[in-house]
Amino acid sequence: MSEGGRKRCVVAYATRERQYLWAVDVPSDATIAETIEAARQLADEPDVPWETAPVGIFGELRERSDRPAEGDRVEIYRPLPSDPRDKRRERVQRERKTRGK
Secondary structure, eight states: BBBTEEEEEEEEEEEOOOOOOOOEEEEOOOHHHHHHHHHHHOOOOTOTTTTTSSSSEEEEEEESOOOOTTTEEEEEEOHHHOOOOHHHHHHHHHHHHTOOO
16 A cells, blocks of 8 residues: 555546556545546546446446555446347347248
C-alpha cells in the first residue's frame, strides 16, 4: 500500500480502436465508484460510460460499492454489439435449415 493510507489502482476502458488506462491514487477505503471517479477527473474522455457501464476487477463483475485492493485493475465494460454465443446459435440454426432442404 502506498503511503498515508492510500492505494494505487488502474482504471481501464477499451473501445475497438483504443485502450485507456488511468493510474489513480485513492484512499485505502475507496470504493470502485470512487476509484472510477478519480480516473474520470484525470481523463479527457467524455464518451466513456463512467456512471452506467458494468464494472469489474480483473475480468470479474463487481458492484460499484466493492473496494478494490492495492494494485487492482478496475475495468469499465462496454456493451457488446451482440453476444457471440447468440451469433453462433443463429449460424447453427441457419445451417440446419439449409441442410434440411
